[in-house]
Amino acid sequence: MKIDSEHLEILAAIVEKGGLTEGAEALGKSQPSVSRSMALLEDRIGMPLFEPGRRPLRPTELGASLARLGGRIRSANQEASLLVRRFRQGLAGRLRVGGSPIFMDGVVASMVAEFQTRHADVQIDQSYGYLDSLETGLRNGGLDLAILPLHPSQVPQDMEFAPLLSGNNVIACRAGHPLTRARAITLADIAPYAWIAPPQNSPLYRDLLRALKSIGQEDFRVNFSGGMLASIQSVLAGSDALTVLPYSVVFMSRRTIPLEALPLKIDHPDRQLGLLTVADRQGPPAVAQFISFLRAECERLQARMDHDQQVTRRRG
Amino acid sequence: MKIDSEHLEILAAIVEKGGLTEGAEALGKSQPSVSRSMALLEDRIGMPLFEPGRRPLRPTELGASLARLGGRIRSANQEASLLVRRFRQGLAGRLRVGGSPIFMDGVVASMVAEFQTRHADVQIDQSYGYLDSLETGLRNGGLDLAILPLHPSQVPQDMEFAPLLSGNNVIACRAGHPLTRARAITLADIAPYAWIAPPQNSPLYRDLLRALKSIGQEDFRVNFSGGMLASIQSVLAGSDALTVLPYSVVFMSRRTIPLEALPLKIDHPDRQLGLLTVADRQGPPAVAQFISFLRAECERLQARMDHDQQVTRRRG
DNA sequence: GATGTAATATCGCTCAATGCTATGAAAATA
DNA sequence: TATTTTCATAGCATTGAGCGATATTACATC
Incomplete structure (x- = not known):
């Protein structure tokens, strides 16, 4: 025999509020409606839920026990409503x-x-x-x-x-890198330094190639590759190596990792x-x-x- | 916004069973019925419960979360059914x-x-x-x-x-009481012993009076009164006092408390x-x-x- | 791809349950 | 006893659940 969960919730409200009328009010329903619901439930389970002939309607032992379960259902239901609201608001x-x-x-x-x-x-x-x-x-x-x-x-x-x-990308290096002291940077200045390469299949790698080409440097030495950003930052900060990074990344990193962008115009992709x-x-x-x-x-x-x-x- | 608990239960069954059809079967409902219930629920909360266009119907994040709550409702409901059954059987x-x-x-x-x-x-x-x-x-x-x-x-x-x-009542005393050794008990035999009196307002107290009267003893000495059975038993077992008790009580006590009933006919009330x-x-x-x-x-x-x-x- | 199969959605219908207001009955309170 | 409070019932409209029949759609298999 399946009990209607709604009925148990109503029962819980009645018992909690201490009366049918107040329970109905708490549920936002009319008093006759909940009265009839309870009568139906009593019919179905074939046992009284309330002591007969008591006017501030008091539950029987069974009624009280079922009300406890109804309370669990009610709280689960309320939680569900809350969850839906939060989902809807993207929270x-x-x-x-x-x-x-x-x-x-x-x-x-x-x-x-x-x-x-x-x-x-x-x-x-x-x-x-x-x-x-x-x-x-x-x-x-x-x-x-x-x-x-x-x-x-x-x-x-x-x-x-x-x-x-x-x-737009920039050529990044550690703060205090020798090149940052130069007023105008020439190809010859850059030539001695090794490069950190982003992953081969990344757009950034192609950007690196293009950038170097744009400043006339066709040939370059890679001394670190395959690392994700944290590795690149560490290598960059701990050596004189250079790399190409989006300016935003360099900008955001400054707080924790002392990096600089070389004041060098490179051909950045549109x-x-x-x-x-x-x-x-x-x-x-x-x-x-x-x-x-x-x-x-x-x-x-x-x-x-x-x-x-x-x-x-x-x-x- | 109030969600129908029944819908959450259905959702729980579907998610648990891994499909709408199987869920419907588990619930003992037809497939179209639960399908429409879910459509209605989706309408009400205004969000999809299932990933669109997946044939073994898979829940969305929200659907799965609500299904968990539905499971709680389901278990509370089942517990309620069980409780009712046990109540009905007097268990x-x-x-x-x-x-x-x-x-x-x-x-x-x-x-x-x-x-x-x-x-x-x-x-x-x-x-x-x-x-x-x-x-x-x-x-x-x-x-x-x-x-x-x-x-x-x-x-x-x-x-x-x-x-x-x-x-029927008997005159009770400790096992091994001097009177138990007598072959036939006379009024003179009983006279020396003190009595334990049940509560003054109890029928048993009136029984005591009647019993003593019936054997001719009008005057008697009470040395203990006001105790409940455990006290009476202790005093009885630890002294030579006498009292009146229902035979059934003496009978049931024998295992733990060594009591005996005197072989003396007393006038027991009808x-x-x-x-x-x-x-x-x-x-x-x-x-x-x-x-x-x-x-x-x-x-x-x-x-x-x-x-x-x-x-x-x-x-x- | 094409096609067959299984899973789900939709439709039309009936019936049960819920909702309300109005009102009656009974218990509690004065 | 009279009055108030509280619950139950009646009547009626509306909603939702239930079913079978059937259309649609995704998946699988060739």
Whole structure:
């Protein structure tokens, strides 16, 4: 025999409030409605739930026991309502974000930290990849969101790209690197130093090649490769090696890792770091929350970077 | 916004069984029914519960979370069903029993112990009283059952009395008491010994007076009064005092307390120890269980007592 | 790919349950 | 006893659950 959970919840409210009328009020129902519900329940289980002929309706032993269970049901139900509300507001849920490694590690991760301090119940699953894998991830539903540098022409069919930051790269080195003391840097100045190479298949690696080509350096020596950002930062900080990084990454790293960008104009690709999403799919609300958060954060970051560059330029 | 608990239960079943069809089967409902229920729930909360376009229907993050809560509701509901079933069979519940002190302590308590080893979930609230207080207790619903010695003419209006044991009293003393060695006891033999008196307002006290009168002893000395059975037993066992007790109490006590009944015919009242209940009220099923249990136990006890008395008589 | 199979969604229908207001009955309180 | 409070019942409209029949869609297998 299956008992209607709704009935148990009503019973719990009545017992808790100490009377049918008050219970009905607490439930937002009319008194006759709950009265009839209880009569039906008593009929079904074939036993009295309330002591007969007592006016402030008092439960029998069985009624009290069932009310306890009804209370458990009620609390589970309330928790469910709460959960739904939080999900709707994007304050709970899971979020699968994929992106290019350097940018995710160097910029996005700290924003994730900030986001999670505000929305503690949003779980973020991060993964790494470049355009191809991210695109398929978005298409098959394995990703809600991709973050990567992209040229407008590269945006796949049926997808939307929202720029977050300018994608210009710089040549990075440790703070206090000999080259930072030079007023104007020539090809000959750079030649002696070894390079840290990003992953071979990364756009950043192609950027490195292009950048060096643009300043006339065709031949270069690589002394470290294959590392993710944390490794690159360590090698960079502990040696005189050079590498190519998005300016935003260098900028964000300054607090903890003493890096500098060489004041050297390099040919940077016409790309922007941004968000790639499937066009007509909004996914869980937490995605929208995260996106708007990211945009706001990046806007602030961009402003700080612009301001910083102006100051540097004026000084230089 | 209130979520239908039934929907959460259905969701839990679907997620647990890994598919809508199997979930429906487990719930004993048709597949279209649960499909529509889920569609309705999705409509209400305004968010998808299942990943779109997956054929062995897989829950979204939200769906899985709600399913967990649905599981809690389901288990509470099942527990409720179980509870009702146990109540109906009299295997659970609360039982308020009142009775005359000596008999409750000396006979009923050990039967309660036996009853509870079989029906662990029946809680028994025992109280003490005599006819008047027991009757009002039964009438106002404070008692489910009364156990006391009663003469048929004393049975109140609208109540039923079911005899359990013969109510004859005996003069009790410690085993090895000097009087037990006498072949025939005379009034002069008894005269020197002090008496333990039951409570002044108890029927047993009146029985004591009557018994002594019947054997011609008008004057007697009381050296202990006011004690409940455990005290009486201790005083009895540790001294040469005498008292009047129902034979059944002496009989039941023999195992632990070495008592004997004097082979002396006393005028015992025409009463029987039995159950008093309100006529047209069956109360909780546990009452019926307990009553039938008591009757069986007392029948066995009566048989043992009869047998024992025959043997004693033959020997004596 | 094409096709067959299994899983799910939709439709049309009936019936049970819930909702309300109005009102009656009974217990508690004065 | 009179009055108030509290619960039960009646009547009626609406919603949702239930079913079978059937359409649709994803997955599997060739």
